[in-house]
Each structure stands twice: as C-alpha cells, then as structure tokens.
Amino acid sequence: MGNHKKGLLKRYICMAVGFVLSLSLFAGCSKGSNQESETSLILGFSQIGSESAWRIGNTKDIEEQAEKYGINLMFENANQKQENQIAAIRRFIAYKVDVIAFSPIVEDGWDNVLTEAKDAGIPVILVDRDISTEKEGLTTCLIGADFYREGVMAGEYLIRKADALGLDHVNIVEITGTENSTPMRQRQAGFADAIANDSRMNILESIDGDFLKSRGAECMRYLLDEYGDDIDVIYSHNDEMTLGALPEIEKAGYAPGKDIIIISIDGGQEAIDVLKEGKINCVVECTPKLGKEVMETAIKLKAGEEVNEVIHPVEQVFSDEQDTSKIPERGY
Incomplete structure (x- = not known):
C-alpha cells in the first residue's frame, strides 16, 4: 500500500476513534446529569450536639440514610447552643436548601428564624423534639418519639x-x-x-x-x-x-x-x-433511628406532597420483668 493510502487510512481510523470517544463522553455526561437530577435535593440538618450515645447514633443514622437516598446533606452540629442552631438555619436559608430539618435544643425562641424560612418557601421538619409557638405553619411535621x-x-x-x-x-x-x-x-x-x-x-x-x-x-x-x-x-x-x-x-x-x-x-x-x-x-x-422517615418526608415535601403532622416510631420497654439475655444488640 502506498504512503498516501496509508496516511488516509490512519486519518479515517483516527476520525472513527474520535467519533466513538465523543459518543462515550456525551453518554457519560447524560448519565451524570440524570444522577444529579436524582440527587438534587439539598437537606440542611442542624443537630443539637453529640452529648450522648443516643445523639451520636441519631447523627450516624441521618448521615447513612441521606447517602442511601441520594440526598445532599448539609450537616451542622450546634454543640448544645440554641444560638448556633439559629445561625445554622439562617445559613441554610441563605444557601437556598430545599428542606430544613433540626432537633431543637429547647422549645421556645424559634419564631423569628422559622418565619424567615417560611418566607423563603423552605419547609421545616422537626426531628426528635417539638417547639412551642403560637404561630401556625412554621413547621410541616414532627418526626420523633412519643x-x-x-x-x-x-x-x-x-x-x-x-x-x-x-x-x-x-x-x-x-x-x-x-x-x-x-x-x-x-x-x-x-x-x-x-x-x-x-x-x-x-x-x-x-x-x-x-x-x-x-x-x-x-x-x-x-x-x-x-x-x-x-x-x-x-x-x-x-x-x-x-x-x-x-x-x-x-x-x-x-x-x-x-x-x-x-x-x-x-x-x-x-x-x-x-x-x-x-x-x-x-x-x-x-430509638435514634429516624433517618429513613426524615429522608422520605423531605422527598415528599420537595415534590409538594402532603405529609403526616406527627410521625412516631414504635418503641418498647426493657426490664427485669423479662429474660434480658434475649435483648438483641442495639446498634447505638
């Protein structure tokens, strides 16, 4: 084969390879866009602190369930201070998260910051604890124990x-x-x-x-x-x-x-x-394992669906009235 024909052949091969690579890149970008749309929900979560094994277990479950559901989690630890939680919620509002969830350290003193979230059109989920307020519509639901x-x-x-x-x-x-x-x-x-x-x-x-x-x-x-x-x-x-x-x-x-x-x-x-x-x-x-309910509720809220105002897990009593050796590992 002459040098001219060999050169043309190499050029065609290079063009074909380039075309295939372009298709691959395009497909990769399309796939990435779909994944981004599936995980585009941003949840801002303000945790009270890490004062107990229960609280640490609750944080771990929230993080694990966020990853499982493909939710982008903005997590902040308030270290037992209400002012830190209020500041975190304001940061979530400024960032324009889709949903805010938090475990309020005390019941009172949330009206102003939650009114700001409401005005920004961001639904709020209470996790583990309730708040005391006379204003309506500041939160969408409470997920936690009775x-x-x-x-x-x-x-x-x-x-x-x-x-x-x-x-x-x-x-x-x-x-x-x-x-x-x-x-x-x-x-x-x-x-x-x-x-x-x-x-x-x-x-x-x-x-x-x-x-x-x-x-x-x-x-x-x-x-x-x-x-x-x-x-x-x-x-x-x-x-x-x-x-x-x-x-x-x-x-x-x-x-x-x-x-x-x-x-x-x-x-x-x-x-x-x-x-x-x-x-x-x-x-x-x-139980501290409330992450599944939080994520599923956040997804519903972003989709504009109605949610239950109160969601309680089923809980039990362990005591010397029973064979305690049969109590399974707790996981926290």
Whole structure:
C-alpha cells in the first residue's frame, strides 16, 4: 500500500476513534446529569450536639440514610447552643436548601428564624423534639418519639415493680433532661400522670441533669447527700445521666437495682448491658433511628406532597420483668 493510502487510512481510523470517544463522553455526561437530577435535593440538618450515645447514633443514622437516598446533606452540629442552631438555619436559608430539618435544643425562641424560612418557601421538619409557638405553619411535621408515652411507660413499670415488691410507700427522685426541652417536659408529665392515682408514690425532688453524664453524677451526689436512705427510686430521663449516677450510688454504699430501683430512658447498648447486670431495673426505649422517615418526608415535601403532622416510631420497654439475655444488640 502506498504512503498516501496509508496516511488516509490512519486519518479515517483516527476520525472513527474520535467519533466513538465523543459518543462515550456525551453518554457519560447524560448519565451524570440524570444522577444529579436524582440527587438534587439539598437537606440542611442542624443537630443539637453529640452529648450522648443516643445523639451520636441519631447523627450516624441521618448521615447513612441521606447517602442511601441520594440526598445532599448539609450537616451542622450546634454543640448544645440554641444560638448556633439559629445561625445554622439562617445559613441554610441563605444557601437556598430545599428542606430544613433540626432537633431543637429547647422549645421556645424559634419564631423569628422559622418565619424567615417560611418566607423563603423552605419547609421545616422537626426531628426528635417539638417547639412551642403560637404561630401556625412554621413547621410541616414532627418526626420523633412519643416522649409523653415514654414517661407513662416508666411510671407503669414502677407501679408493677412496687406491687411485686409489696411496697407501701415509694420515694422517688427524678433527674430530668434539659430544662424546657420537649423530652424533659413530656417525660416528666407522662410519668407524673401515670403515678398520680397511686397514693404510695411520692416525688421527693426533680433536678435538671441536662441530659449529660457529668450532670447525672453531680445531681446524684446532691440527691444522696440530701435524702440518703429515703430514696427508693431514681427516675432518669436518659441513659447518659443514669450511667453518670450509678457510680455515685455505689460510692455511697448502695446497690443500684437492688437497694434503689433505677428507671432510665433511651435504650442504648451500654444501658442495656447494665440492665443485664442487674444494676438498672427498667429502660424505656427511645430509638435514634429516624433517618429513613426524615429522608422520605423531605422527598415528599420537595415534590409538594402532603405529609403526616406527627410521625412516631414504635418503641418498647426493657426490664427485669423479662429474660434480658434475649435483648438483641442495639446498634447505638
């Protein structure tokens, strides 16, 4: 074959290869555009902090479910400060996210920033906790546990326990969660209502433990100094405070779970392990795995669909009334 023909052949081959490559690139770009449209939902999420195993498990589930559903997650940790959450929500608004979700550290003080979100046309999902407001339409729904029901289940367990032990008088100390937070108010109210008609029950004192392990220990030291042998029951609003209180009880010479009845809420692995050891009598479950519901709700909201105003997961009670060895791993 002559040099001229060889040159033409090489040119045609190069053109053909180039054409194929162009098609491949175009197809690749088209595929990328479809993926972008499928994952174009942007969710801004403001987390309270990382104060407990429950909260860490909740954050992990939110992140994992966002990835699973192909949702772009803008995540901010408020480190237990309301002003940080308000600032984060304003950043989400400025960024023009599609949906905002947050776990409010307290119930009050959200009207201004949520009105800004409403005016920007951005729907807001409450996760884990509720807010207190007289304005309508600031949020679309609440996804989280029924805290009042958790308090009721704790109180109902205590009545059964008192019956089983034949107690004719029961002195209770209560270590509550963060003052004015939804779980604090509702867990306290549910417990109080559950025991209200039982004349044996007497709450000696309720003290703010702020949902923190360190505060649980501090509160327990104070309560033991103040009431000592008079304490029959400790009702703690979360596992972290309970786990902080237990060593203080032992240091004071009492056997938790035997000398003093211990009731906790959350159901994290560490608390369940201690339940199995007999140092906690009852743990009311409050699951942190709310990510699936958050993502599915965000997708519906972006599509303009109606959503339920309240979405509660199904929860249970773990206690010394059952074979605790059969309780499965908790995953948080």
